[in-house]
Amino acid sequence: MNILVCLKQTFDTEERIVLENGHVKEDGVRFVINPYDEYAVEEALRIKEEHDGQVTLVSVGPTRFEEAIRTALAMGADEAVLGDDPALFGDEFTISKVLAAIISQRPYDLILAGNQAVDDGSGQVSVRLAEELGIPHISMATKVEVEGNKVTVHRDAEGDTEIVTGVLPMVITAQQGLNEPRYPSLIGIRKASKKPLTHVTVQDLKLSAEDLAGRINVLETYLPKPKEAGRVLSGELTDVVRELAEALHTTEKVV
């Protein structure tokens, strides 16, 4: 079985975000595999171990993504394709077009990806990718079973579980809780540098200028307001309750 995993490198979630001239500063930041994509990598490896096959990582982003790719190769993925030509970068629309162009050049049965990236959190790319490829998708999987070309996927549904079935080829996106990703092994790290990593440029893909033109403009990037100290309400109980209800309705607007 040919399993493709779409993977992105993101900030370590413990990193502090610093803005400089309206851009997020990347100097000295630790980057990791997007945690949701890491679930996808782990699931791909488990399916491979059970059914035999080949796990290929597909990624679009700057050359520093190689770090995340090597980690996933060290976990056990077999090879990787990275579109690190800046001409390929863009918004979710562009990235899904580029991924589709890369992927349609190779055989695949199952495409796994994270449900979303922890940096921009749009959750669009994999679903768009499925549309581009004209194949079905099941998102936010918490359990995946593959039998022949039949797939059974569990997903959280408001405190209950929804069970969805589908037929390969398809895209499945990983939700937290799908699995516990393994650590790469030390021998895996040594082997990773010998595994094939193909670089793709805009010349390698049949994409129009229209495909590569993003649809989104980022107007402004700013940090959330620092959290203010809580307010303690005091006085007669009935007054306090009235004040609290009032605040929840009008100030905090949560009710």
Added chain:
Amino acid sequence: MDFNLSTEQMEMRQLVRDFARDVISPRAAEIDETDEFPRDILQQMGKLGMLGLPIPEQYGGVGADFVAYMTAIEEISYASAALGVILAVHTSVGSFPILYFGTETQKQHYLPLLASGRMIGGFALTESGAGSDAVAIRTRATREGDFYILNGNKVFITNGGEAGVYCVFAVTNPERGARGITTFLVDADTEGFRVGKKEKKMGLHGSATCELHFDDARVPVQNRLGEEGQGFSIAMRLLDGGRIGIAAQGLGIAQAALDAAYAYTRVRKQFGQELNQFQGIQFMLADMATQVEAARWLVYHAAQMRQAGVDCTREASMAKLFATDTAMHVSTDAVQLFGGYGYTRDYPVERYMRDAKITQIYEGTNQIQRMVIARHLQS
């Protein structure tokens, strides 16, 4: 002068660091409290390749270099000095002697077991009357046909009772002094071999330190490591690597103590301000950080030399001396900075201080290191 880790070395260090901080750190206080050998963690370390890091791939290891192995000892010791010493002894003196001096049969048999962690390695040189003066050992080995018969006692044996094989040093020819000592690979299930008392130590809880007894222990001739009389030179060949390993352990403890002290002084308030706003405290933190940094350079400089195959006896002793003295100073100051809380087991710094003490003592006391350094001053 290039002093950077390669990408591969950095990736390996990152993996060990992630594992140490995610898996070992949350368990470190419990391991210290119960003094139980952390077999389950070692099993996981074995699966990830951490117990065979510098062992060649053909013998089931990772085939990483000595520098990468030192980063692993540092990172593991940062989380738990007990696991740090288990790893260091298992590899530096439990596995290396077989790799360096073993026959192909011995290597094929033992190294894959050791590198995967299915077997833990041990090293038995020290005796009650032979510590720094290793030539004074009295354990005897007499040849009888296809066997050597071993009689005697060893003390302070790390991984005692947990190891599957021990490199044991015994006298085969008492008239020849240092040249009359021979090394044997003694399997834990050898007839006549017995693990004795387990020491109750000040620190390094979780690492087993035991007496070993040999009462007519029958060791097959094919388990002799190297030639008869080669034992002392085998032990000497392991010294530099072993010392840099303990230096790396000291460095890990020192870094952990520094990080804990720094984090605490940032949040602890007295007289209306955080501790790290007081100049007296800043001076202490600055001194601690400077010592740790100096120790790091000594450790990795010696490791680099060892990796390059250059004679590094002096540098290994300097690294061992300085890094372990630093572990002691910095952990003691960390306890001081935590005040009364530092003296309790609610915080890890008292453990760092107890663990640091032994690093100044074993693998050659720091007095011995000074003798070695002085002896090498002229060369």
